[in-house]
Amino acid sequence: MLVCSKCKKKAVSTIPLLCKEHFVSFVEKKVGETIKKFGLIKKSDNVLVATSGGKDSLTTLFILKKLGYDPTGLLIDEGIGGYREKTVSDMEEFSKKHGVSFVKKSFKEEHDFSLDAAMKKLKGKISACHLCGVLRRRLLNKYSKKYDVIATGHNLDDEAQSIVMNILKTNLTLMPRLGPISGVIHDEKFTKRVKPLYFLSEKQIKTYIFLQGISNVYTMCPYTATSFRNDVQDWLNKIEQEIPDTKINVVNHYLRNQRVIKENTFVEGDKISKCVHCFEPTNHEKCNACLLVESLQKKVIS
Amino acid sequence: MKVFIESESKTRKLVFCGSIKELLKKLRINTSTVIVVRGEELLIEEDVVRDEDEIRILSVISGG
Numbered sequence: 426m427l428v429c430s431k432c433k434k435k436a437v438s439t440i441p442l443l444c445k446e447h448f449v450s451f452v453e454k455k456v457g458e459t460i461k462k463f464g465l466i467k468k469s470d471n472v473l474v475a476t477s478g479g480k481d482s483l484t485t486l487f488i489l490k491k492l493g494y495d496p497t498g499l500l501i502d503e504g505i506g507g508y509r510e511k512t513v514s515d516m517e518e519f520s521k522k523h524g525v526s527f528v529k530k531s532f533k534e535e536h537d538f539s540l541d542a543a544m545k546k547l548k549g550k551i552s553a554c555h556l557c558g559v560l561r562r563r564l565l566n567k568y569s570k571k572y573d574v575i576a577t578g579h580n581l582d583d584e585a586q587s588i589v590m591n592i593l594k595t596n597l598t599l600m601p602r603l604g605p606i607s608g609v610i611h612d613e614k615f616t617k618r619v620k621p622l623y624f625l626s627e628k629q630i631k632t633y634i635f636l637q638g639i640s641n642v643y644t645m646c647p648y649t650a651t652s653f654r655n656d657v658q659d660w661l662n663k664i665e666q667e668i669p670d671t672k673i674n675v676v677n678h679y680l681r682n683q684r685v686i687k688e689n690t691f692v693e694g695d696k697i698s699k700c701v702h703c704f705e706p707t708n709h710e711k712c713n714a715c716l717l718v719e720s721l722q723k724k725v726i727s
Numbered sequence: 728m729k730v731f732i733e734s735e736s737k738t739r740k741l742v743f744c745g746s747i748k749e750l751l752k753k754l755r756i757n758t759s760t761v762i763v764v765r766g767e768e769l770l771i772e773e774d775v776v777r778d779e780d781e782i783r784i785l786s787v788i789s790g791g
Contacts, residue, residue, distance in 0.1 A: 427773045437769040445769075479790040512790070631762050631787035635769060643733045643789050658788070665759045 438632055440669075445636050452633045456488045456621045463605040465619035470573040472496040473616070475565055476527060478512030478519070480634045480641045481578025485621055486525050487639060489576065496576065498527030501564050503557055504539020511644045518640055530564055536718050543721050544648070553648035556717060563705055563714035569616040577607070579620040582627045585672040586657045588679050593657070601687040603679065612697045614706035626672065728778050730754070734786040748772035750782070760788055 427436040429444035438448045460466050472489060476482035476498035489496045500516055502509050513529070520527050533539050544553050569575050584603060591599050602608050607618040622630060634641055649655050665671045679686075699705065700712035707713070731738045732754070743750055747763050747770050763770045764783045776782060 427771060436771055439771050439773070477790060481790070626759070627787040628759055628762065631785065632769065635762060635764070635785070641789075643786055645789060662757050662759050666757050 437636065438629070440626075440629075449633065449636055452625060452629060453488055453491060455624055457492055459605060459623050460492075460619075460621055463619075463623075465605060465621060466494065466574050466576065468493065470494070471571065473569045473572040473575045474498050475575055475577045476500050476516060477578075478514070478516035479578070480630055480639075481580055481622060483515070483519050483578075483639055483641060484630050484634055485576055485578045486519070487523065487634075487637065489621065490523065490525060496525065497572075498525060499565065499568055499575075500527055500529045501561050502529060502531035502533070503561065504532050504541055505646060505648070506539075506541050508644055508646050511642045515640055515642055528568070530568060532560060535564060536560070536722065538721060540648075546721070551717075552652070554652050554654070556721075557648070559714050559717055563703070563712065565618075566616055566705055567703070572616060575616050575618045576621055577618060578622055580622045580625050580627055580630055581672055581676060582658070582661070584620070584623060584679075585661055585675045586654055588675055589657050589661065590654060594653075597686075597690045600679075600690055601683070604683055612706060614697055614699065624673070624676075728776065729781045731781075731783045732756075733784060734788075742778060743776070744778050745775065746772065747774050747776065750776060751784075754784070756784060761786055 427439070427442060428434060429436050429447055430442045431447045432444055434444035434446075436442050437445050441448075441451060443451055466472055466489075472494050474482060474486050474489065474496045476486060478500060482498070486496050486498055498516065498520070500513065502513060516527060519525065531539075532543075540553065540557055543556060547556075565575055587603055588600070591597060591603075605620050605623045607620065608615065625633075661672060697706050697708055700707045700715055701710055702715045703712060705712050705714070711719075728741055728743045729738055730741065730750075739754075741753075743753065748758065751758050751761070751763070751772070758772055761784050763774075764785060765776065765780055770776070770782075
């Protein structure tokens with residue numbers, strides 16, 4: 426039987442080798458250190474957590490509360506049948522049990538269509554992930570005006586996948602946007618977005634949420650099965666099994682070179698102004714979200 | 728041994744006695760994609776399970 430490297434009780438984790446108490450402490454300390462080292466959140470900040478009701482965002486809410494912040498959750502219901510209802514239910518249960526407030530917005534109330542309805546009409550012309558991402562980010566920014574920072578549940582696995590995806594697609598202009606603080610343009614029209622779970626792996630987060638007894642139903646977005654990210658995720662997990670620490674090495678290598686990457690790939694674009702339709706930030710007359718919604722509303726609602 | 732695999736929503740029955748690492752290898756499951764539980768006890772790869780145990784293999788990957 427393997428025992429904790431700190432106290433000799435039975436180990437519940439191998440990376441690092443720790444018992445329940447020391448593992449929980451390790452995870453919370455890691456989040457605290459990430460926040461401090463990268464200046465993610467000040468104690469006085471009003472924090473909004475983008476939450477799906479999934480393990481990563483529930484962990485973000487739980488740990489931020491434990492660290493003395495007073496986070497509020499923002500849950501966006503995209504209208505994905507057989508998936509979103511389950512996580513909304515987890516979020517409601519979590520909110521009651523742990524005294525964390527949250528608000529819910531939906532694509533349906535915002536745009537008059539659900540993601541499922543849009544995808545039926547589009548028939549593969551736009552990827553679900555792209556559409557969902559554009560609309561979700563716009564809503565996050567729209568409903569975060571009263572807050573100083575948006576925290577997302579993005580973790581080590583997510584970041585390693587994004588880095589690899591950008592390289593494989595030679596999409597290097599997106600590289601500078603990665604890191605514990607998302608984005609490159611720091612403008613008052615954008616709410617700062619941060620990733621407190623940045624250095625924690627999926628497995629560590631799942632272990633934590635299990636040990637804390639936080640209810641979290643297993644569910645997969647039906648649109649991820651065919652996504653490029655899914656392929657990269659599978660590949661990285663295979664490599665990780667053969668060569669441990671691959672993911673953290675990819676991420677650390679990116680961070681060591683982030684400044685150079687930004688200097689060499691980020692091109693200062695047009696000034697950020699406000700979309701003429703929704704007043705959200707854009708460097709065009711209309712933002713991407715509004716352009717997409719306009720073309721979709723004609724197809725989906727008619 | 729009864730093994731519930733969350734990602735498949737299936738319970739499999741098999742004859743097995745050995746480490747979690749060996750069990751996952753037998754089931755062709757990547758160790759970095761799951762946590763393994765016996766009752767409410769979290770097991771690591773080096774832990775040993777017996778044929779009469781009931782095991783749950785929970786996926787760490789979820790959502791979108």
